[in-house]
Amino acid sequence: MGRVFAVTLEGKIYSCKHCGTHLGLNEDILSKSFHCRHGKAYLFNKVVNVTFGEKEERMMMTGAHTVADLFCVQCGSIVGWKYELAHEKSQKYKEGKSVLERFKILGPDGNHYWVNHEAHVGGSDTDDI
Template sequence: MGNSFLLEFNVSDRFYLCRYCQNHLALCKDFSLNYSPATGVTGGVFDEVVNVHVNELEKLRQLGPHTVADVYCNKCENLLGWKFIEVYEEDPVARKDMVMLQMGKLQERYGNQIEEAVEPRANAATRVPIVKEI
């Protein structure tokens, strides 16, 4: 089970929310890059994520060549993404303990506005993830 308290960001900051319960998850400035492993599942990699939990002992599975554990929202318990436990093949992006959240399960808030989080995109010619400009 998740923590008994939840961290909330200042509403003047731009940040991501769980689309199911509006739990605060990550600041937009902590969005690192878009990532699409060989499986075709895409998500956003964040430098820091809050109000989520991972039960590594519960269920490990493969996401392409990598071993991952599910990442859940602390408030509503919905599956939001994955934490990379083991990275087997050389991958320019994937690294151990990296957290990837599915952008389709997030919303973006800035002030009083809440919008759908932008679906990550990769360069169509090279299939290389696009790093977010800050």
């Protein structure tokens, strides 16, 4: 018989700060250097347990994008957004990727991330400036 290996996700899960629902894994983060109007954010290759809002056009620091807000399936909180379409050629790598805002999630160690009200928005991207 084959061996059974237990896989632990402890220290790797990002969750909704309101209800604790699992949203993403550390291994699915593409960038930790994103910024939005509330501070830092993470760009994920894949997120789970979210529903999508209506697609809409938003002007961001890096140009126009078609995005959809992401909502936690358990409590309905907005946790970030998904890039549906990037209008600038240099931003095409974001298409199909999702952003989770740090102040709306719990980190893999269970820590809350706080809003930086003095956040500089000169990072990789920013929500409606």
